[in-house]
Amino acid sequence: QLVESGGGVVQPGKSLRLSCAASGFIFDDFAMHWVRQGPGKGLEWVSSISWNSDAETIGYADSVKGRFTISRDNAKNSLFLQMKSLTVEDTALYYCAKDITGGAVGYGAFDLWGQGTLVTVSS
Amino acid sequence: EIVLAQSPATLSLSPGDRATLSCRASQSVDTYLAWYQQKPGQAPRLLIYDVSNRPTGVPARFSGSGSGTDFTLTISRLEPEDFAVYYCQQRYIWFSFGGGTKVEIK
Numbered sequence: 001q002l003v004e005s006g007g008g009v010v011q012p013g014k015s016l017r018l019s020c021a022a023s024g025f026i027f028d029d030f031a032m033h034w035v036r037q038g039p040g041k042g043l044e045w046v047s048s049i050s051w052n053s054d055a056e057t058i059g060y061a062d063s064v065k066g067r068f069t070i071s072r073d074n075a076k077n078s079l080f081l082q083m084k085s086l087t088v089e090d091t092a093l094y095y096c097a098k099d100i101t102g103g104a105v106g107y108g109a110f111d112l113w114g115q116g117t118l119v120t121v122s123s
Numbered sequence: 124e125i126v127l128a129q130s131p132a133t134l135s136l137s138p139g140d141r142a143t144l145s146c147r148a149s150q151s152v153d154t155y156l157a158w159y160q161q162k163p164g165q166a167p168r169l170l171i172y173d174v175s176n177r178p179t180g181v182p183a184r185f186s187g188s189g190s191g192t193d194f195t196l197t198i199s200r201l202e203p204e205d206f207a208v209y210y211c212q213q214r215y216i217w218f219s220f221g222g223g224t225k226v227e228i229k
Contacts, residue, residue: 033218035167035220042210042220042221042222042223043159043161043167043210043212043220043223044220045212045217045218045219045220048217048218059217059218061217062124095166095167100169100172100178107214107218108172108173108214109157109169109172109173109212109214110157110159110167110169110212111169111172111178113166113167113168114166115166116166
């Protein structure tokens, strides 16, 4: 399973770090992703990281590029999202998700999702 | 950025009906297209990946088809638990999701 944490209420311009604790599968075999969903809105891909954190395989949505940083600690079965310069448009439920594809074969669909952690950016 | 357009926005059907949902991509995504189901207050659930593959545990009434830019999710006979929002997703160039189709009870 995947359990997100770290959400909360934060002022515009501030930073926040989200965490995702994984269990029940071999964490370092799989790529991982962050997806967010604004209030009453659809799904928006945020960021992805390969199993070995290869810099060339890390990706970000244009809306967060340069402000968000994804990382992982395979020894602790954990995924992270460092968010800075937050704006009201970043208000959303943030999900972490596991890639369906194991090993060094690129990205696939998202076959396991957490329940999300809510980030509210408000003054 | 690849934009996915889903139609219709809302589909009003009765249990036992056949549901046909469409997803059109702004450019070819080859066969790198997935479908997710989301119920209120729940995380999304993967239904179909790479156009037509069902993960273990997904009922056979869910099927996918298409290639290139036009894709379809079909639910052969709607069960009460199938009323939800459905999203398509491409992984051809990074990732993007469609805006969703809500399947509601008529």
